[in-house]
Amino acid sequence: MKNLVGIDRNKAEKLVVELNVLLADYEIFYQNLRGFHWNIKGKQFFELHEKFEEFYNDAFVKIDEIAERILTLEGEPLHTYTDYLKTTEIEEAKSITDGNKCVEVIVNNFSTLITKERLILSIAADADDEGTVSLMSDYISETEKTLWMLNSYLK
Template sequence: MDILSITGIEPAHAAKVSEGLQQLLADFQVYYTNLRGYHWHVRGPQFFTLHAQFEKMYDEAAEHIDEIAERLLQLGATPENRFSQYLKKSQIKEQTEVRQPSDIIPQILDSLKTLIAQERKVADLADEAGDIATSDLVSDIIDGQEKSVWMIASLLG
């Protein structure tokens, strides 16, 4: 069954939106894995607070990953599931054994900057396609991330 013929999204537009979502999926997968590492490796006097916060953040990222993959399927695309491909495509680079909050926090903010920029690109593509569902999806993600940026940046003073 051709889902797009029912939803009214032109296949050429859906393909452009899907390409942007595939990029976002790769970026989110690496971001998620980095958050897991930060959760495991963080040290110092803020350990309890940051350990719990990083878990909350990677749980939220996992939800977004699933939503993005499902939206790709709804647009007739196949979401990538190979981490080797995510690493080739992601604009976010994997981190390992980063322990100090003074190193972790700026890396998270940089990753959020990358994610938000890609989400804005996807939103623009979705708007051009008349794809309200994708626009709403990325808008909701951005809304939460902008609040996170404000809260995380507050740790830096």
């Protein structure tokens, strides 16, 4: 049996589960970025303060897109921090003020996100879910470039 957008319901349910993990990951990543933006200190303050804001604004958009995709697949997006913390694969970052340490955490967080995005891409392709495939493809391309740049920054 198919849902309203023509995706097999069982496959859509599997996608909803994985998308909710990604949603939880992005929510905690977003909050990590906010903390870095607020608490960064040192000579890299100006460049990193601005970069962290760019990253959290992008994460904010992705959070909404992921939640809306879950709804499109007839699922319910997680929406409490209790659920996010139970579900996420990203650790909370607290009281980090060193720029390089912040960037290292961000690289690790992006690595977690891209791994999840690739898994969802594979599941979505198997379900003939072009909407989710397209979304994940866009995220993966962007994340790959960002990871390259951040790793270059750290060297």
